[in-house]
Amino acid sequence: MTILLIGGSPLTPSRSTRLLHHAGERLTLLGHRTHRLQVRDLPAEALLHADFTNAELARAVSLVADASALVIATPVYKAAYSGVLKAFLDMLPQDGLHDKVVLPLATGGSQSHMLALDYALRPVLSALGARHVLASIYATDAQVQWSEQDGLSIEPGIARRLQDGVDALSTGLLARREFSEPEAVPLD
Numbered sequence: 001m002t003i004l005l006i007g008g009s010p011l012t013p014s015r016s017t018r019l020l021h022h023a024g025e026r027l028t029l030l031g032h033r034t035h036r037l038q039v040r041d042l043p044a045e046a047l048l049h050a051d052f053t054n055a056e057l058a059r060a061v062s063l064v065a066d067a068s069a070l071v072i073a074t075p076v077y078k079a080a081y082s083g084v085l086k087a088f089l090d091m092l093p094q095d096g097l098h099d100k101v102v103l104p105l106a107t108g109g110s111q112s113h114m115l116a117l118d119y120a121l122r123p124v125l126s127a128l129g130a131r132h133v134l135a136s137i138y139a140t141d142a143q144v145q146w147s148e149q150d151g152l153s154i155e156p157g158i159a160r161r162l163q164d165g166v167d168a169l170s171t172g173l174l175a176r177r178e179f180s181e182p183e184a185v186p187l188d
């Protein structure tokens with residue numbers, strides 16, 4: 001059971017990606033296997049032209065298919081999630097998130113669009129068949145700081161919400177593993 005960390009910012013360095021990787025490190029500490037996918041690293045022209053024959057895009061789509069859960073991070077752009085993230089989600093099959101657990105994260109310049117994940121991204125995840133979309137986590141730029149000297153600094157309230165989200169994702173996956181793994185039957 002792997003967890004795919006999808007970064008949806010077209011820019012680097014990226015606050016939302018830092019939050020994403022922080023969540024990924026927590027999940028690793030809880031014993032989960034994670035993979036990373038940065039949408040900005042995919043071939044731009046193929047993505048823009050929705051070229052389903054492109055091998056690199058096909059590999060990225062199969063990373064989604066192979067994952068049991070996703071953490072998706074995006075900056076807020078114009079009151080919604082980023083266009084590059086949408087371009088990638090458009091490449092998934094109609095039931096591309098079937099049965100998956102998803103934790104959505106976003107950073108934005110202010111509190112004005114703190115509901116963007118819920119009104120813009122959540123319906124798309126549901127349309128793609130996600131089984132369980134966990135409570136979204138939104139942080140403003142001021143709440144996620146980074147410096148060469150001190151590394152990542154997350155405002156305590158956001159850090160707590162992030163930890164709760166990670167724990168909920170982990171618990172959901174572990175429960176699913178117990179549910180799906182049949183009990184060993186002793187042989188005579």
Ligand SMILES: Cc1cc2nc3c(=O)[nH]c(=O)nc-3n(C[C@H](O)[C@H](O)[C@H](O)COP(=O)(O)O)c2cc1C
Pocket residue numbers: 009010011013014015016017074075076077078079080107108109110111112113140141
């Ligand atoms: C093109 C563009 C559009 C943006 N639109 C919004 C917006 O509508 N609302 C908002 O709160 N922040 C907006 N921002 C600010 C970013 O969401 C914010 O700085 C975010 O943390 C950037 O994330 P990143 O570092 O992962 O790219 C915008 C930034 C850019 C570059």
